[in-house]
Every structure is written in C-alpha cells, then in structure tokens.
Amino acid sequence: MDVKDIIKPENKVYGKCPVLTERVLHYCPGCSHGTIHKLLAEVIQEMGIQDKTIAISPVGCAVFAYNYIDIDWQQAPHGRAAALATGAKRICPDKYVFTYQGDGDLSAIGTAETIHACNRGENIVIILVNNAIYGMTGGQMSPLTLEGQVTSTTPYGRDIALNGYPLKITNLIAQLDGTCYVTRQSVQNAAAVRKTKKAIRKAFENSAQKKGTSFIEVVSSCNSGWKLSPVDANKWMEDNMFPFYELGDLKDK
Amino acid sequence: MAMKGAIVVDRERCKGCGVCIVNCPAKVIGLTKEVNSKGYPMSYMANPEECTGCTNCATVCPDSVITVYRVKV
Ligand SMILES: Cc1ncc(C[n+]2csc(CCOP(=O)(O)OP(=O)(O)O)c2C)c(N)n1
Ligand code: SF4
Ligand code: SF4
Numbered sequence: 001m002d003v004k005d006i007i008k009p010e011n012k013v014y015g016k017c018p019v020l021t022e023r024v025l026h027y028c029p030g031c032s033h034g035t036i037h038k039l040l041a042e043v044i045q046e047m048g049i050q051d052k053t054i055a056i057s058p059v060g061c062a063v064f065a066y067n068y069i070d071i072d073w074q075q076a077p078h079g080r081a082a083a084l085a086t087g088a089k090r091i092c093p094d095k096y097v098f099t100y101q102g103d104g105d106l107s108a109i110g111t112a113e114t115i116h117a118c119n120r121g122e123n124i125v126i127i128l129v130n131n132a133i134y135g136m137t138g139g140q141m142s143p144l145t146l147e148g149q150v151t152s153t154t155p156y157g158r159d160i161a162l163n164g165y166p167l168k169i170t171n172l173i174a175q176l177d178g179t180c181y182v183t184r185q186s187v188q189n190a191a192a193v194r195k196t197k198k199a200i201r202k203a204f205e206n207s208a209q210k211k212g213t214s215f216i217e218v219v220s221s222c223n224s225g226w227k228l229s230p231v232d233a234n235k236w237m238e239d240n241m242f243p244f245y246e247l248g249d250l251k252d253k
Numbered sequence: 254m255a256m257k258g259a260i261v262v263d264r265e266r267c268k269g270c271g272v273c274i275v276n277c278p279a280k281v282i283g284l285t286k287e288v289n290s291k292g293y294p295m296s297y298m299a300n301p302e303e304c305t306g307c308t309n310c311a312t313v314c315p316d317s318v319i320t321v322y323r324v325k326v
C-alpha cells in the first residue's frame with residue numbers, strides 16, 4: 001500500500017493536541033518538559049476542562065509554560081507555586097488548579113509552600129519535574145541531585161559529607177495526611193508516557209472529588225545540564241535515577 | 254488483521270533529538286542529513302514499509318511534531 005493512501009484525514013490516529021498552542025517550545029531537543037506539557041494538554045482536552053483549568057508556572061526552564069498550554073495561568077515567584085495555587089483554588093473552587101514545578105523550585109526554595117499546601121490538603125494537583133538539577137541556570141546541584149552526580153556546583157560529584165543527602169521529597173509528601181494520591185512516574189518511552197497520562201487524569205479527578213492534594217513526581221532528564229545526548233540522558237536516567245527514585249504509587253486513597 | 258501505518262513529521266518544528274527513533278519498535282525512523290532552518294536534522298520514515306502506525310514515536314516526541322496514520326490491511 002502506498003504511503004499517500006495511508007496519509008488521509010480519516011486514517012489519522014494521533015497528532016498534536018489542540019490544547020497546545022502553535023508556539024515552538026523553547027526547551028532543548030529531547031527535554032522531558034515538552035512531553036509532560038503534552039500529557040497535561042491531552043488530559044485537559046479529554047476531560048473537556050480547557051476553560052476550567054488554572055495552572056501556576058514556576059521559575060525554572062518551565063517559566064514560560066504559559067506560552068504552550070492554552071489555559072489560564074499565573075506565573076509564581078520562585079518556589080511559591082503551591083501558595084498561588086491555594087489562592088486560585090480557594091477563590092475559584094470550581095476550577096481545576098495545578099502547579100508545574102522543577103525540583104529546584106519545589107524542593108529547595110519552595111519546600112515550605114509545598115509541604116504546607118499538601119498538609120492542608122488543598123484540592124490541587126502538583127506536578128514535580130525532577131531532573132535532579134537546576135536546568136535553567138546552568139546545571140547547578142539541587143536538593144534532589146544524586147549522590148556522586150556531577151553538576152556545575154559539584155564538579156567532583158555530590159559529596160554527602162559536604163552537600164547532604166538527596167531529598168526524597170515525594171516520600172515526605174506521601175506522609176502528609178492532606179495528600180490523597182502521591183506517585184512517581186517517567187516519560188522516556190511510550191509505556192511510561194501512557195502511565196503518566198493516566199496518573200495525571202486520576203489526579204485531576206481527585207481534585208474534582210475534593211479528596212485532597214495529588215502529587216505527581218515525573219522523573220525526568222535534562223540532557224543539556226547532564227551534558228549527554230537526549231537518548232543517552234534517558235538511558236542515564238533509567239540506570240541512575242530509577243534505582244534511587246523508584247517509580248510507582250506511594251499513596252492512593 | 255495487519256496494520257499499515259505512516260507518519261508525517263512537521264519538519265520545521267522537529268529538533269532532531271532522536272527520542273522517536275529509539276522508541277520505534279519497527280526501526281522505521283531515521284534522521285535527515287540536511288537540517289531545517291533552526292539547524293536541526295529532522296526525523297523521517299527511512300523504512301516506510303515497516304510502519305504499523307503504533308503511535309509510539311508520536312507519543313514520546315516532546316515537541317508533538319509527529320502525526321500518525323493507520324489503516325487495516
Ligand atoms: C528568588 C530566586 N532565587 C534564585 C533564582 C535563580 N533560579 C532560576 S531557575 C532556578 C532553579 C531551576 O531549577 P528547577 O526548579 O529544577 O527547574 P529546571 O530548570 O531544572 O526545570 C534558580 C535557582 C531566581 N530566579 N529567583
Ligand atoms: S536545560 Fe535541561 S530542563 Fe532546561 S530545557 Fe534544556 S534539557 Fe530541559
Ligand atoms: S522525537 Fe520529535 S523532535 Fe525528536 S527527532 Fe523525533 S520527531 Fe523530531
């Protein structure tokens with residue numbers, strides 16, 4: 001069968017989600033942020049909640065996320081996304097509200113806001129994109145950087161004696177009574193992408209049911225910061241991140 | 254019943270990251286030698302006859318530049 005007989009509108013099975021804007025993503029080639037944006041857009045489209053969703057973008061590479069998903073947005077000062085999301089959700093309780101944050105944003109400067117929003121059980125969704133590094137500012141160590149991981153501020157690898165332990169913030173969040181769903185996912189292959197999408201959908205449904213805070217960590221790659229090709233970065237992530245940041249649900253109530 | 258598929262790549266928006274290539278179970282996709290206006294090589298069907306339209310490539314593409322078509326044969 002000729003390719004031109006296959007490429008017809010009636011045979012289309014997958015394409016760019018209409019909730020994504022036409023803007024070209026500013027992210028590096030192969031960056032996990034783009035894949036996660038797409039999944040959020042697809043869930044919003046499938047649930048029919050495009051005009052009912054408010055997102056909070058972080059400081060970090062995803063600071064411009066509002067350019068790409070065609071919903072309402074606020075852009076938070078560094079680490080304060082959960083506080084803004086709390087305000088948005090309490091003023092507009094019928095909206096779906098989510099934050100989109102990096103590991104530096106959420107687990108360093110934003111630790112207090114994050115933990116207290118989760119402990120209050122705000123009916124919001126928190127998306128943590130854990131690439132174990134400050135991507136935007138040139139690849140410095142974050143609290144979630146692995147032991148031994150080389151970054152621009154740990155050129156000999158993260159040294160526990162000097163830099164402390166990598167923080168399993170998601171495991172801490174799972175302890176809080178305000179959270180209803182806490183999971184760790186990834187997006188490096190098609191099966192993982194589909195699982196993450198299911199997790200996002202479940203999290204949005206939880207907030208409609210007022211079950212409390214849903215928290216999704218997506219273990220991600222930052223190929224520029226890690227100084228690897230996109231494909232090698234995903235491999236490095238599987239080999240080095242997954243043994244420490246184990247995938248799966250930590251809590252589902 | 255067998256499936257026959259094809260992909261269309263938005264060449265100007267492709268960043269040549271190669272993530273689709275390693276995720277194609279049928280080894281359909283290659284990267285062009287020429288580059289787009291941003292300087293990136295672009296993914297294309299190097300072995301179009303092998304495509305089943307499984308959508309894996311488009312699912313993992315961070316830039317949403319792949320459209321997948323599929324027919325039953
Ligand atoms: C108050 C404040 N402190 C520091 C910074 C500098 N800064 C910008 S982004 C960033 C960290 C980004 O890392 P992460 O949240 O992991 O996001 P990524 O870029 O990796 O997605 C820092 C420290 C800032 N913009 N504002
Ligand atoms: S620096 Fe890292 S996180 Fe930022 S866009 Fe590039 S790959 Fe993505
Ligand atoms: S995954 Fe997308 S952006 Fe990357 S090479 Fe393939 S089509 Fe291009």
Ligand code: SF4
Nearest residue numbers: 277304305307308310
């Ligand atoms: S649709 Fe499936 S078989 Fe076809 S190019 Fe994409 S990944 Fe390969």
Ligand SMILES: [Mg+2]
Nearest residue numbers: 102103133135
């Ligand atoms: Mg980061």
